[in-house]
Amino acid sequence: MLIALTGTPGTGKSSVARFLRKKGYRVISLNRIIVREKMVKSCDEKRKSWIVDMKRLEKYVENLKKKYPEKTIILDSHISHLLPVDFVIVLHCSPDELEKRLKKKRWRKEKIRENVEAEMIEVIAVEAEEMLGKERVVEIDTTSKTPEEVCKEIIEVLGKLHY
Template sequence: MIIAVSGTPGVGKTTVSKILSERLGYEYVSIKDFALAKGIGEKVGDEIEIDVDELSRAVGEEFSGRDVVIDGHLSHLVPADVVVVLRLHPKMVAERLESRGYPRKKLAENVEAELVDVILVEAIEENENVIEVDTTGKTPDEVVDEILSLLNSGVKRRVGIVDWSWAYDDVVQYLMLGGD
Protein backbone atom coordinates (compact mmCIF):
# COMPACT_ATOMS: atom_id res chain seq x y z
CA MET A 1 0.00 0.00 0.00
CA ILE A 2 1.20 3.53 -0.77
CA ILE A 3 0.54 5.99 2.06
CA ALA A 4 1.28 9.64 1.28
CA VAL A 5 1.84 12.04 4.17
CA SER A 6 1.35 15.66 3.25
CA GLY A 7 0.71 19.03 4.84
CA THR A 8 2.04 22.55 5.15
CA PRO A 9 5.82 22.87 5.84
CA GLY A 10 6.56 22.39 9.54
CA VAL A 11 3.46 20.36 10.46
CA GLY A 12 5.59 17.29 11.12
CA LYS A 13 5.40 15.20 7.94
CA THR A 14 8.96 13.85 8.10
CA THR A 15 8.83 13.08 11.81
CA VAL A 16 5.48 11.30 11.53
CA SER A 17 6.30 9.51 8.24
CA LYS A 18 9.47 7.98 9.67
CA ILE A 19 7.69 6.65 12.78
CA LEU A 20 4.71 5.47 10.71
CA SER A 21 6.92 3.60 8.24
CA GLU A 22 8.86 1.94 11.07
CA ARG A 23 5.72 0.85 12.87
CA LEU A 24 4.20 -0.57 9.69
CA GLY A 25 7.44 -2.09 8.42
CA TYR A 26 7.07 0.01 5.24
CA GLU A 27 9.78 1.70 3.24
CA TYR A 28 10.21 5.44 3.95
CA VAL A 29 10.49 7.67 0.89
CA SER A 30 11.20 11.40 0.83
CA ILE A 31 9.44 12.67 -2.26
CA LYS A 32 11.97 15.44 -2.72
CA ASP A 33 14.93 13.03 -2.60
CA PHE A 34 13.10 10.65 -4.95
CA ALA A 35 12.40 13.43 -7.44
CA LEU A 36 16.00 14.63 -7.35
CA ALA A 37 17.33 11.08 -7.73
CA LYS A 38 15.13 10.66 -10.81
CA GLY A 39 16.33 13.95 -12.23
CA ILE A 40 12.84 15.44 -12.01
CA GLY A 41 13.55 18.40 -9.75
CA GLU A 42 15.02 21.55 -11.17
CA LYS A 43 16.77 24.08 -8.98
CA VAL A 44 15.36 27.58 -9.41
CA GLY A 45 17.22 29.91 -7.04
CA ASP A 46 17.14 28.17 -3.66
CA GLU A 47 13.83 26.45 -4.47
CA ILE A 48 13.33 23.17 -6.29
CA GLU A 49 10.68 23.15 -8.99
CA ILE A 50 9.15 19.77 -9.65
CA ASP A 51 7.00 18.75 -12.60
CA VAL A 52 4.11 17.03 -10.83
CA ASP A 53 2.94 14.99 -13.84
CA GLU A 54 6.41 13.61 -14.34
CA LEU A 55 6.71 12.93 -10.61
CA SER A 56 3.35 11.10 -10.51
CA ARG A 57 4.36 8.91 -13.42
CA ALA A 58 7.69 8.06 -11.80
CA VAL A 59 6.07 7.29 -8.42
CA GLY A 60 3.52 5.01 -10.12
CA GLU A 61 6.25 3.15 -12.00
CA GLU A 62 8.54 2.79 -9.01
CA PHE A 63 6.20 2.08 -6.10
CA SER A 64 2.97 0.55 -7.31
CA GLY A 65 2.47 -2.75 -5.50
CA ARG A 66 5.02 -1.83 -2.83
CA ASP A 67 4.48 -0.85 0.80
CA VAL A 68 5.76 2.68 1.23
CA VAL A 69 5.18 5.86 3.21
CA ILE A 70 5.84 8.83 0.94
CA ASP A 71 6.70 12.02 2.81
CA GLY A 72 6.47 15.52 1.41
CA HIS A 73 4.25 18.47 0.63
CA LEU A 74 3.71 17.25 -2.96
CA SER A 75 2.91 13.69 -1.94
CA HIS A 76 -0.86 14.34 -2.00
CA LEU A 77 -0.57 14.86 -5.77
CA VAL A 78 0.97 11.48 -6.64
CA PRO A 79 -0.84 8.14 -6.91
CA ALA A 80 -1.42 6.81 -3.38
CA ASP A 81 -3.88 4.42 -1.76
CA VAL A 82 -4.44 6.91 1.03
CA VAL A 83 -3.29 10.46 1.68
CA VAL A 84 -2.76 11.57 5.27
CA VAL A 85 -2.95 15.36 5.58
CA LEU A 86 -1.41 16.61 8.80
CA ARG A 87 -2.82 19.81 10.22
CA LEU A 88 -1.41 22.17 12.84
CA HIS A 89 -2.74 25.35 14.41
CA PRO A 90 -1.38 28.07 12.07
CA LYS A 91 0.17 29.96 14.96
CA MET A 92 2.29 26.91 15.71
CA VAL A 93 3.14 26.62 12.01
CA ALA A 94 4.34 30.24 12.21
CA GLU A 95 6.40 29.58 15.34
CA ARG A 96 8.05 26.46 13.90
CA LEU A 97 8.90 28.16 10.61
CA GLU A 98 10.12 31.26 12.44
CA SER A 99 12.46 29.14 14.52
CA ARG A 100 13.79 27.60 11.29
CA GLY A 101 14.60 31.10 10.07
CA TYR A 102 12.09 31.17 7.21
CA PRO A 103 12.01 34.52 5.41
CA ARG A 104 9.00 36.66 6.31
CA LYS A 105 7.29 36.22 2.93
CA LYS A 106 7.65 32.45 2.83
CA LEU A 107 6.44 32.22 6.41
CA ALA A 108 3.36 34.32 5.59
CA GLU A 109 2.54 32.19 2.54
CA ASN A 110 2.70 28.99 4.53
CA VAL A 111 0.72 30.28 7.51
CA GLU A 112 -1.96 31.46 5.10
CA ALA A 113 -1.95 28.11 3.30
CA GLU A 114 -2.55 26.28 6.58
CA LEU A 115 -5.23 28.79 7.61
CA VAL A 116 -7.27 28.24 4.45
CA ASP A 117 -6.73 24.47 4.00
CA VAL A 118 -4.74 24.64 0.73
CA ILE A 119 -3.17 21.16 0.92
CA LEU A 120 -6.36 19.53 2.16
CA VAL A 121 -8.39 20.96 -0.72
CA GLU A 122 -5.77 19.87 -3.27
CA ALA A 123 -5.66 16.39 -1.73
CA ILE A 124 -9.44 16.01 -1.89
CA GLU A 125 -9.43 17.10 -5.53
CA GLU A 126 -6.81 14.47 -6.32
CA ASN A 127 -7.71 11.47 -4.19
CA GLU A 128 -10.89 9.89 -2.79
CA ASN A 129 -9.06 8.51 0.24
CA VAL A 130 -7.94 11.40 2.41
CA ILE A 131 -7.45 11.24 6.15
CA GLU A 132 -6.99 14.54 7.95
CA VAL A 133 -5.25 14.48 11.32
CA ASP A 134 -4.94 17.43 13.69
CA THR A 135 -1.48 17.24 15.28
CA THR A 136 -1.98 20.27 17.52
CA GLY A 137 -1.04 19.45 21.12
CA LYS A 138 -0.14 15.86 20.25
CA THR A 139 3.20 14.09 20.27
CA PRO A 140 4.42 12.48 17.04
CA ASP A 141 3.70 9.04 18.53
CA GLU A 142 0.14 10.06 19.39
CA VAL A 143 -0.33 11.26 15.80
CA VAL A 144 0.93 7.92 14.47
CA ASP A 145 -1.35 6.04 16.90
CA GLU A 146 -4.30 7.99 15.53
CA ILE A 147 -3.36 7.28 11.89
CA LEU A 148 -2.88 3.56 12.58
CA SER A 149 -6.11 3.32 14.51
CA LEU A 150 -8.03 4.89 11.60
CA LEU A 151 -6.32 2.70 8.99
CA ASN A 152 -6.79 -0.45 11.07
CA SER A 153 -10.48 0.24 11.46
CA GLY A 154 -10.82 0.59 7.68
CA VAL A 155 -11.37 4.36 7.58
CA LYS A 156 -10.31 5.68 4.19
CA ARG A 157 -11.76 9.15 4.29
CA ARG A 158 -12.01 11.56 7.19
CA VAL A 159 -11.96 15.24 6.29
CA GLY A 160 -13.35 18.50 7.61
CA ILE A 161 -12.13 18.04 11.17
CA VAL A 162 -10.43 21.40 11.57
CA ASP A 163 -11.53 24.94 10.85
CA TRP A 164 -8.80 27.48 11.49
CA SER A 165 -10.98 30.47 10.65
CA TRP A 166 -11.45 31.09 14.40
CA ALA A 167 -7.65 31.33 14.72
CA TYR A 168 -7.36 34.22 12.26
CA ASP A 169 -6.77 36.85 14.97
CA ASP A 170 -3.94 34.74 16.41
CA VAL A 171 -2.01 34.75 13.14
CA VAL A 172 -2.95 37.99 11.39
CA GLN A 173 0.40 39.43 12.54
CA TYR A 174 2.21 36.85 10.38
CA LEU A 175 0.19 37.41 7.21
CA MET A 176 1.16 39.82 4.44
CA LEU A 177 -2.25 41.04 3.48
CA GLY A 178 -2.35 42.58 0.06
CA GLY A 179 1.34 42.97 -0.60
CA ASP A 180 5.00 42.55 0.27
Protein backbone atom coordinates in the same frame (compact mmCIF):
# COMPACT_ATOMS: atom_id res chain seq x y z
CA MET B 1 -1.16 0.59 -1.63
CA LEU B 2 0.29 4.07 -1.84
CA ILE B 3 -0.45 6.51 0.97
CA ALA B 4 0.27 10.22 0.64
CA LEU B 5 1.46 11.79 3.88
CA THR B 6 0.95 15.45 3.12
CA GLY B 7 0.33 18.78 4.83
CA THR B 8 1.71 22.31 4.84
CA PRO B 9 5.47 22.35 5.48
CA GLY B 10 6.02 22.38 9.26
CA THR B 11 2.96 20.31 10.15
CA GLY B 12 5.31 17.45 11.12
CA LYS B 13 5.36 14.97 8.23
CA SER B 14 9.04 14.10 8.41
CA SER B 15 8.97 13.94 12.21
CA VAL B 16 6.13 11.44 12.18
CA ALA B 17 7.81 9.57 9.32
CA ARG B 18 10.69 8.71 11.64
CA PHE B 19 8.33 7.05 14.09
CA LEU B 20 6.46 5.22 11.33
CA ARG B 21 9.76 3.79 10.08
CA LYS B 22 10.62 2.69 13.60
CA LYS B 23 7.33 0.75 13.60
CA GLY B 24 8.40 -0.97 10.39
CA TYR B 25 6.48 1.06 7.83
CA ARG B 26 8.11 1.87 4.51
CA VAL B 27 8.18 5.67 4.19
CA ILE B 28 9.76 7.37 1.21
CA SER B 29 10.82 11.00 1.41
CA LEU B 30 9.83 12.32 -2.00
CA ASN B 31 11.94 15.45 -1.48
CA ARG B 32 14.97 13.20 -1.30
CA ILE B 33 13.95 11.39 -4.51
CA ILE B 34 13.32 14.72 -6.28
CA VAL B 35 16.89 15.81 -5.46
CA ARG B 36 18.53 12.45 -6.10
CA GLU B 37 16.83 11.92 -9.46
CA LYS B 38 17.23 15.58 -10.44
CA MET B 39 13.50 16.16 -10.87
CA VAL B 40 13.75 19.89 -10.20
CA LYS B 41 12.89 21.61 -13.49
CA SER B 42 13.67 25.13 -12.34
CA CYS B 43 13.59 27.41 -9.35
CA ASP B 44 11.00 30.08 -8.63
CA GLU B 45 13.47 32.72 -7.47
CA LYS B 46 10.82 35.07 -6.11
CA ARG B 47 9.15 32.43 -3.96
CA LYS B 48 12.40 30.54 -3.32
CA SER B 49 10.79 27.27 -4.25
CA TRP B 50 11.41 24.44 -6.66
CA ILE B 51 9.41 23.69 -9.74
CA VAL B 52 9.22 19.90 -9.77
CA ASP B 53 8.90 17.80 -12.89
CA MET B 54 5.57 16.25 -11.86
CA LYS B 55 5.43 13.96 -14.91
CA ARG B 56 8.67 12.24 -13.85
CA LEU B 57 7.63 12.11 -10.22
CA GLU B 58 4.33 10.53 -11.27
CA LYS B 59 6.21 7.93 -13.28
CA TYR B 60 8.42 7.14 -10.29
CA VAL B 61 5.33 6.62 -8.12
CA GLU B 62 3.58 4.48 -10.74
CA ASN B 63 6.69 2.28 -10.97
CA LEU B 64 6.69 1.83 -7.20
CA LYS B 65 3.12 0.59 -7.40
CA LYS B 66 3.99 -1.88 -10.15
CA LYS B 67 7.10 -3.09 -8.37
CA TYR B 68 5.50 -3.54 -4.94
CA PRO B 69 1.79 -4.16 -5.57
CA GLU B 70 1.25 -5.81 -2.18
CA LYS B 71 3.14 -3.30 -0.07
CA THR B 72 1.89 -0.29 1.82
CA ILE B 73 4.20 2.58 0.97
CA ILE B 74 3.90 6.00 2.57
CA LEU B 75 5.03 9.02 0.56
CA ASP B 76 6.24 11.97 2.65
CA SER B 77 5.86 15.27 0.80
CA HIS B 78 3.58 18.30 0.71
CA ILE B 79 2.90 17.46 -2.94
CA SER B 80 2.32 13.71 -2.46
CA HIS B 81 -1.48 14.14 -2.63
CA LEU B 82 -1.11 15.34 -6.23
CA LEU B 83 0.27 11.96 -7.29
CA PRO B 84 -1.53 8.71 -8.25
CA VAL B 85 -2.03 7.50 -4.64
CA ASP B 86 -4.77 5.38 -3.09
CA PHE B 87 -5.30 7.32 0.11
CA VAL B 88 -4.26 10.65 1.61
CA ILE B 89 -3.40 11.63 5.17
CA VAL B 90 -3.28 15.40 5.65
CA LEU B 91 -1.51 16.75 8.72
CA HIS B 92 -2.74 20.05 10.11
CA CYS B 93 -1.46 22.43 12.72
CA SER B 94 -2.84 25.72 14.09
CA PRO B 95 -1.38 28.74 12.26
CA ASP B 96 0.23 30.05 15.49
CA GLU B 97 1.93 26.74 16.22
CA LEU B 98 2.97 26.44 12.57
CA GLU B 99 4.64 29.85 12.76
CA LYS B 100 6.55 28.73 15.86
CA ARG B 101 7.67 25.49 14.22
CA LEU B 102 8.87 27.22 11.04
CA LYS B 103 10.66 29.93 13.04
CA LYS B 104 12.45 27.20 14.94
CA LYS B 105 13.52 25.76 11.59
CA ARG B 106 14.87 29.27 10.75
CA TRP B 107 12.69 29.69 7.69
CA ARG B 108 12.56 33.11 6.01
CA LYS B 109 9.76 35.46 7.07
CA GLU B 110 8.08 35.46 3.64
CA LYS B 111 8.11 31.66 3.44
CA ILE B 112 6.63 31.43 6.92
CA ARG B 113 3.85 33.84 5.98
CA GLU B 114 3.16 31.98 2.72
CA ASN B 115 2.81 28.66 4.54
CA VAL B 116 0.80 30.00 7.49
CA GLU B 117 -1.66 31.50 5.00
CA ALA B 118 -1.84 28.24 3.05
CA GLU B 119 -2.61 26.38 6.29
CA MET B 120 -5.30 28.92 7.25
CA ILE B 121 -7.27 28.21 4.09
CA GLU B 122 -6.36 24.51 4.13
CA VAL B 123 -5.10 24.52 0.56
CA ILE B 124 -3.74 20.99 0.71
CA ALA B 125 -6.82 19.37 2.24
CA VAL B 126 -9.03 21.04 -0.37
CA GLU B 127 -6.72 19.89 -3.19
CA ALA B 128 -6.60 16.34 -1.80
CA GLU B 129 -10.39 16.10 -1.60
CA GLU B 130 -10.69 17.40 -5.15
CA MET B 131 -8.18 14.81 -6.36
CA LEU B 132 -9.45 11.72 -4.54
CA GLY B 133 -12.82 12.52 -2.99
CA LYS B 134 -13.59 13.03 0.71
CA GLU B 135 -13.81 9.30 1.49
CA ARG B 136 -10.14 8.79 0.63
CA VAL B 137 -8.81 11.67 2.73
CA VAL B 138 -8.22 11.74 6.48
CA GLU B 139 -7.12 14.89 8.30
CA ILE B 140 -5.16 14.86 11.55
CA ASP B 141 -4.60 17.90 13.74
CA THR B 142 -1.09 17.76 15.20
CA THR B 143 -1.23 21.05 17.14
CA SER B 144 -1.05 19.68 20.66
CA LYS B 145 0.19 16.17 19.88
CA THR B 146 3.66 14.73 19.88
CA PRO B 147 4.92 13.11 16.66
CA GLU B 148 4.64 9.80 18.50
CA GLU B 149 0.94 10.37 19.17
CA VAL B 150 0.38 11.40 15.55
CA CYS B 151 2.17 8.21 14.48
CA LYS B 152 -0.24 6.15 16.58
CA GLU B 153 -3.22 7.86 14.96
CA ILE B 154 -1.85 7.22 11.48
CA ILE B 155 -1.37 3.52 12.26
CA GLU B 156 -5.01 3.36 13.42
CA VAL B 157 -6.13 4.98 10.14
CA LEU B 158 -4.03 2.54 8.10
CA GLY B 159 -5.45 -0.39 10.04
CA LYS B 160 -8.97 0.54 8.93
CA LEU B 161 -8.15 0.68 5.21
CA HIS B 162 -9.24 -2.27 3.08
CA TYR B 163 -8.30 -2.20 -0.54
